[in-house]
Amino acid sequence: MRRDAPKALSMGGRSALDAFIGSNGALSILVVLLGFACGTAIILAVGRDPAGMYLALLQTLTGYNAASGVWNPRYVGEWITDSMPLILCGMSMGFAARAGLFNIGAEGQYIAGLTAAQFVALYFPPIAGLHWALALIAGALAAAFGGGLVGWLRARYSVSQVVATIMLNYVAFFLSRYLTRLIPDANTYRTPFFPATAVLPHAFLDGLTNHSRLSIGIFVVLACVAAYWLVLERTKLGFELRATGLNRDAARYAGIGVDRAFTVSMAIAGAFAGVAGAIVALGSFPYGRILSGYDNYGFNGIAVALVGNSRAGGTLVAGLLFGMLSSAQPLMQSRQIPKEITWIISGLVVVFVSLRAAFGRLVEWRAKVAASKEPQSAAARSSDE
Amino acid sequence: MSKVLDMVPSILMMVAPILIAAMGGLVSERSGVVNIALEGLMGIGAFTAATVHVLLEPATGLSVWIALVAAAGAGLAASSVHALASVTLNADQVISGTGINLLATGGTVFLSEIIFHQERTEPFELGMMPGPGGIYPTAWIAVVVLLVVGYALYRRPWGFRLRACGEHPEAAASAGIDVRRTRWIAVLVSGALAGLAGACLVLTETIQYTSYTVNGAGFIALAAVSFGRWTPAGVAGASLLFGTAVALSIYMVNIAGLRALPPEFFSILPYLITLVTLVVFSGRDYAPAAAGRPYEKGGS
Numbered sequence: 001m002r003r004d005a006p007k008a009l010s011m012g013g014r015s016a017l018d019a020f021i022g023s024n025g026a027l028s029i030l031v032v033l034l035g036f037a038c039g040t041a042i043i044l045a046v047g048r049d050p051a052g053m054y055l056a057l058l059q060t061l062t063g064y065n066a067a068s069g070v071w072n073p074r075y076v077g078e079w080i081t082d083s084m085p086l087i088l089c090g091m092s093m094g095f096a097a098r099a100g101l102f103n104i105g106a107e108g109q110y111i112a113g114l115t116a117a118q119f120v121a122l123y124f125p126p127i128a129g130l131h132w133a134l135a136l137i138a139g140a141l142a143a144a145f146g147g148g149l150v151g152w153l154r155a156r157y158s159v160s161q162v163v164a165t166i167m168l169n170y171v172a173f174f175l176s177r178y179l180t181r182l183i184p185d186a187n188t189y190r191t192p193f194f195p196a197t198a199v200l201p202h203a204f205l206d207g208l209t210n211h212s213r214l215s216i217g218i219f220v221v222l223a224c225v226a227a228y229w230l231v232l233e234r235t236k237l238g239f240e241l242r243a244t245g246l247n248r249d250a251a252r253y254a255g256i257g258v259d260r261a262f263t264v265s266m267a268i269a270g271a272f273a274g275v276a277g278a279i280v281a282l283g284s285f286p287y288g289r290i291l292s293g294y295d296n297y298g299f300n301g302i303a304v305a306l307v308g309n310s311r312a313g314g315t316l317v318a319g320l321l322f323g324m325l326s327s328a329q330p331l332m333q334s335r336q337i338p339k340e341i342t343w344i345i346s347g348l349v350v351v352f353v354s355l356r357a358a359f360g361r362l363v364e365w366r367a368k369v370a371a372s373k374e375p376q377s378a379a380a381r382s383s384d385e
Numbered sequence: 386m387s388k389v390l391d392m393v394p395s396i397l398m399m400v401a402p403i404l405i406a407a408m409g410g411l412v413s414e415r416s417g418v419v420n421i422a423l424e425g426l427m428g429i430g431a432f433t434a435a436t437v438h439v440l441l442e443p444a445t446g447l448s449v450w451i452a453l454v455a456a457a458g459a460g461l462a463a464s465s466v467h468a469l470a471s472v473t474l475n476a477d478q479v480i481s482g483t484g485i486n487l488l489a490t491g492g493t494v495f496l497s498e499i500i501f502h503q504e505r506t507e508p509f510e511l512g513m514m515p516g517p518g519g520i521y522p523t524a525w526i527a528v529v530v531l532l533v534v535g536y537a538l539y540r541r542p543w544g545f546r547l548r549a550c551g552e553h554p555e556a557a558a559s560a561g562i563d564v565r566r567t568r569w570i571a572v573l574v575s576g577a578l579a580g581l582a583g584a585c586l587v588l589t590e591t592i593q594y595t596s597y598t599v600n601g602a603g604f605i606a607l608a609a610v611s612f613g614r615w616t617p618a619g620v621a622g623a624s625l626l627f628g629t630a631v632a633l634s635i636y637m638v639n640i641a642g643l644r645a646l647p648p649e650f651f652s653i654l655p656y657l658i659t660l661v662t663l664v665v666f667s668g669r670d671y672a673p674a675a676a677g678r679p680y681e682k683g684g685s
Contacts, residue, residue, distance in 0.1 A: 102479050102480075159660075159663045163608070166421070166604050166607065166608075168660070171660070178649040293597060302483055343490055343492075344492055347485070347486075347487030347492070350483055350487055351485065354476035355474050355476050356477075
């Protein structure tokens, strides 16, 4: 993904347009705007008022209901709550992407984390302050194992991690259903209630956001964002992972253990998704769930990482963006906007992001045209593109 | 034992959509384009078929067949996005496929809200009618698709050229084959087949389209392509095996010997088998060499 930037930089005199299409951040903004533009056009095409969508988004972001003039900070709390698993799953996808791996498995790793956290919540002695922390850690470890397994299979047996993670998503889903149903007194959709010590505390956030679901999980998320940045950008391990991602062969010749890098990066990627699952399990539900379908945070995390360029800050912002879309769904529905428009916008954004390579070609093509203008003799040679 | 024989029509009903979609995935991957959008394209086909059928049902007895054609058309149209992105514009094939999967769930439910004012299509009165022996016509459609794809890929110059594009696009290009055009056609074929597969699924297994209708069948088809080692016979065998596993997970309560097993056992099988075989046969690479790699013209 980063390949395009140096090419653009190497050109002599570059115009504002070149600078724009050569910049990942600007491209992300363009892609999101395009997604919203298409979403607005679709709403218009089916004869609804797009203002409803934007008012719903405004209410999500600020808590202010423009129709009634009422301000309720609970909406802000719900928005951040919805964003937390998206940011974490985005980092799961992003961390693997920085090492050159495409992790479609965040959904399964999320399920592993959720399931492990639920088990610790139900079966561990209820020690205040320690119980939920242990459940979080168990979630991270279970998911790290799942992710690490994929990385190891990739390194040891060169099993395509795309196919492997899709398969493991379903394995995790059905295994979670099976194991959770074994819990005594579990019915078809839920387990008994968690003890109070397992639930993520809300502390002062309750007063701040008018009793929203926002828990201190937000600080765990922020710590994860900081750790993501620190590990990738400031440690030897991060350097090795990034080098592997940029050029696998060069990394190998430089003495970097590429096989180990695959396993480690997938394990860490899995841990992020596992924390997401644990935070949702312990923060948003008072009981363990027997999943009836995917929660889809893992799949939407792919969009988050793509828009956030797999950078710590970018993923945080992108997670808040997609969290806003999903949190605004009920508000849209009440304004006669089918809530699925948010999924359409996410899908369009991902399709547009996949066209990055096309933007790269545009940069190359412009560089060629610019080069051919200077020495006249070169014009004939490069006119073939 | 007669219980098991009684299940044959149900098993074939489950196998048919998986096999048809897997044939689409096979064509696309052999041309060098990974199509993980099969799941979403099946959803688009299922939604289109359910909608066309429920709207035309009172008017004509042929609505099931019109629905099948419409679904194939919708799958073809939707896959052109994947072709444009990943073939013409050299986009990352996995990312553009993921985008289509997201778009498909959102788009189909969105359109249901617009047309039917609910999150699903209206249920239709009668789906497809089973033929002799209780076997749905979809099973025969699947057999035809299998034979046509096998013949076209291995007995026609078209298939030879298509496979060349998936193994070594540069060599194919130097032999005068238009790689981009071939891959475009392959992706469109896979889209049409996935759409048809979605229609077969919704018209036989259920009575309306919801966001849970496809429920992983497209990903099972994708697994069948890998497990079947990218050959028509292998993929057909894998589809038969996986379809049977799916059918057993639903009907196992009727079979005395299997009732003790948890229902998730058979649900998990297709995915676990695929994973294990990928590991076991990892030494030899059966995948088309250039699958997933965009083709850059003239090495520029």
